[in-house]
Structures are given as C-alpha cells and as structure tokens.
Amino acid sequence: MSPVKSPWEKFSLPGEAAAYALGSTREFVKTIRETFGPLVERVDRIPAGRHPWLMVEVPAEGSLSAFFRDLEERIEPPGSLWTVFPKKPFLAELAFPFLWLDVQKAGLAAGLVDNKIAAFSPRLTSIRFVVPVARRGVPAQPKGWSEMPTTHMLKYWLFAP
Numbered sequence: 030m031s032p033v034k035s036p037w038e039k040f041s042l043p044g045e046a047a048a049y050a051l052g053s054t055r056e057f058v059k060t061i062r063e064t065f066g067p068l069v070e071r072v073d074r075i076p077a078g079r080h081p082w083l084m085v086e087v088p089a090e091g092s093l094s095a096f097f098r099d100l101e102e103r104i105e106p107p108g109s110l111w112t113v114f115p116k117k118p119f120l121a122e123l124a125f126p127f128l129w130l131d132v133q134k135a136g137l138a139a140g141l142v143d144n145k146i147a148a149f150s151p152r153l154t155s156i157r158f159v160v161p162v163a164r165r166g167v168p169a170q171p172k173g174w175s176e177m178p179t180t181h182m183l184k185y186w187l188f189a190p
Contacts, residue, residue, distance in 0.1 A: 036064045039147045041109060043081040051075055052086025057113060060150040075103050084111040089125045093135035101139045106165040110158045119152040132156060
C-alpha cells in the first residue's frame with residue numbers, strides 16, 4: 030500500500046523558505062488555509078524582493094501581461110510561480126474573462142515557461158510557471174544526464190569547464 034500524500038505535496042513547497050499566497054476570493058482563501066495551513070503565508074501584497082515560491086490568484090480585471098511582468102520579477106530564478114484561476118466550466122459563474130490558454134500565453138510572453146498543472150479546488154485550477162533554465166545562470170546538464178551514474182555526475186560538476 031502506498032503512503033497517503035498530503036494535499037499540498039503536488040505544489041512543491043520550498044522546504045524551510047518562505048512561501049506566499051496572494052488572492053482574495055472566498056474559495057481561494059479557504060483552499061489556501063485548508064490545503065497549506067501554516068506552511069504558506071497569505072498576504073495582501075507580495076513582500077519586496079524575490080521569492081522561491083509564490084501562489085497568486087489571477088485577477089479577473091486588468092492586464093494579464095502586466096500581471097505576469099510584475100510576477101516574473103518577484104520569483105527567484107529557480108523558484109515557482111503558481112497561478113490560480115477558474116476551470117473552464119466555472120468561468121461564467123465566477124465572472125472570469127480569461128481562458129486557460131490566455132493565462133498560459135501571457136505567462137509565456139513574460140518570459141516564463143509553464144511546467145505543471147494541478148487542480149487547486151473543485152472549481153479552480155493552477156499552472157506553475159518557472160524561469161527558463163537558460164536564464165537561471167546554472168550550467169546546462171549534458172545529454173544523457175539522467176542515465177549517468179552518480180559518480181559521473183559529480184565529476185561533471187566538479188571538473189566541467
């Protein structure tokens with residue numbers, strides 16, 4: 030029998046580092062509290078600086094481009110930005126004007142890449158965006174990296190040009 034996973038595991042929290050959530054709808058606030066408890070701090074404004082993990086409710090009003098431009102500057106290069114918004118069947122009910130594709134395209138246009146999708150609640154979904162590896166300032170992994178024995182990986186990191 031496999032162990033039961035915590036509901037927050039799929040969101041890859043940053044260990045001991047601070048994690049912040051920004052959003053105001055009743056469903057978002059309730060789900061943050063129920064899913065993450067004290068592991069994620071709900072804020073009215075994202076604190077200054079860059080952060081390893083953010084979860085932000087996509088606003089129903091305003092520019093998606095401006096939303097993502099601001100957030101792209103708020104995550105650390107290896108960090109995660111989770112965006113939360115209504116699932117397609119609930120767009121009208123929740124008065125949300127953007128489709129999933131609109132949110133994805135705006136994140137990509139801001140220079141981020143999407144690499145994970147997770148249900149947030151019965152009516153809300155989430156997309157994780159990250160800074161592309163090429164912009165993180167870390168050495169690229171050689172071809173076949175995942176098949177390399179650990180000793181080869183260590184030699185690569187220690188002696189690579």
